[in-house]
Amino acid sequence: MLIGVDVGGTNLRVGVIDGLEVVEEYRVNADFSGLCRNNTPEQAVRAIHAALFEALSTSLDKHPAVTSIGLGFPGFIVSGLVAQSPNLPGLQDVDLVTPLSEGLGCPVIIENDALAAAYGEYHLMGKKGAGLVYLGLGTGVGGGLIVDGRTFPGEHGVAMEVGHIIVEPGGRSCGCGNHGCMEQYASASGVSISYLEATGRREDAHRIAQLAKAGDVPAIKAYALAGEYLAQALVHILKVVDVAHIVIGGGMSVAWPLLKDSFGRRLDADLIPALRGKIRVTLSQAGDQAGMIGAALLSTPRLP
Numbered sequence: 001m002l003i004g005v006d007v008g009g010t011n012l013r014v015g016v017i018d019g020l021e022v023v024e025e026y027r028v029n030a031d032f033s034g035l036c037r038n039n040t041p042e043q044a045v046r047a048i049h050a051a052l053f054e055a056l057s058t059s060l061d062k063h064p065a066v067t068s069i070g071l072g073f074p075g076f077i078v079s080g081l082v083a084q085s086p087n088l089p090g091l092q093d094v095d096l097v098t099p100l101s102e103g104l105g106c107p108v109i110i111e112n113d114a115l116a117a118a119y120g121e122y123h124l125m126g127k128k129g130a131g132l133v134y135l136g137l138g139t140g141v142g143g144g145l146i147v148d149g150r151t152f153p154g155e156h157g158v159a160m161e162v163g164h165i166i167v168e169p170g171g172r173s174c175g176c177g178n179h180g181c182m183e184q185y186a187s188a189s190g191v192s193i194s195y196l197e198a199t200g201r202r203e204d205a206h207r208i209a210q211l212a213k214a215g216d217v218p219a220i221k222a223y224a225l226a227g228e229y230l231a232q233a234l235v236h237i238l239k240v241v242d243v244a245h246i247v248i249g250g251g252m253s254v255a256w257p258l259l260k261d262s263f264g265r266r267l268d269a270d271l272i273p274a275l276r277g278k279i280r281v282t283l284s285q286a287g288d289q290a291g292m293i294g295a296a297l298l299s300t301p302r303l304p
C-alpha cells in the first residue's frame with residue numbers, strides 16, 4: 001500500500017492507495033496559501049512541514065503496510081526540491097522530502113501536482129499508448145506530460161506550465177507577471193472574471209455553471225470563452241509535443257459540457273492539418289483523485 005497526497009492551496013487530501021484504488025481518503029484543512037502570504041518563508045516552511053508530518057504520521061499509524069509516500073505539490077519541482085510556487089509565494093528551493101522521510105521513517109517523494117495527476121491517469125488508462133497530455137482545470141490550469149510512459153518535468157520543473165501560455169496578448173494580468181495567460185480565461189477563476197466583466201457580478205465558477213445551464217447568456221459565453229482559449233493553447237502544445245491523447249481533469253472538468261463545443265470548434269479550426277482527426281480528448285478517469293493516485297505511484301521504484 002502507498003500514500004498519495006494532493007497538496008492544495010487551502011487543503012491537503014491524503015489517499016491510501018491499494019493498487020490503483022483509493023481505499024481511504026481524508027481531507028485536512030490547511031491554508032498553505034495564506035500561510036505563505038502572511039509569514040516569513042521560514043515560518044511558512046515550518047508550518048507546512050508540521051501539517052504534512054501530522055497528517056502523514058496519523059495515516060501511517062493506521063496503515064502500517066504503507067511502504068512509500070508521494071506528494072503532489074503545486075509548484076516547480078526540481079530534483080526533489082520545491083524550486084518555486086506561484087500560488088505559495090516565498091518558497092524557494094525548499095526541501096520538504098528529507099525531513100519528512102527521516103521523521104516518518106518512510107520514503108517520501110515530491111512531484112508537481114498536475115504531473116502526478118497525468119501519471120495517475122496514464123496508469124488508470126492501462127498505460128495505453130506512448131503518453132498523454134493532462135490538462136487540469138481548477139483555480140488555475142495545470143498541465144502534465146507523459147512521454148514513453150514516463151513523466152516529463154523539464155529541466156527547471158516548468159515543462160507544461162500551460163496555464164501561462166499567452167492566448168490574448170495584452171489581455172488580463174496574471175500572477176506570473178505576464179498578461180493574457182490562458183488560465184486567466186480557461187480556469188475557474190478565469191470564468192469568474194469573464195462573468196464579472198460582462199455583468200458586474202462576482203460569482204464562482206460553480207454558480208456560473210448553474211446559471212449557464214439555466215440559459216443565462218453571459219454565463220454561457222464565459223464558459224464558451226474558456227473552451228475556446230483552452231483549445232487555442234492546446235494547438236500550440238500539440239505542435240511541440242505531438243501526443244495523440246489529451247485528458248481533461250481538475251475540479252472544473254465537471255462543467256465540460258459547457259466548454260466542449262467551443263473547444264471542439266477552435267481545435268478543428270486551428271489544429272495543424274496533419275493532426276486533424278487524430279487527437280483524442282477524454283475526461284479524467286479518476287476525477288479529482290488522479291493526483292493522489294499518481295503521486296503514490298511515483299513513490300515506488302520505476303520499472304525500466
Ligand SMILES: [Zn+2]
Binds near residue numbers: 164181
Ligand atoms: Zn501567467
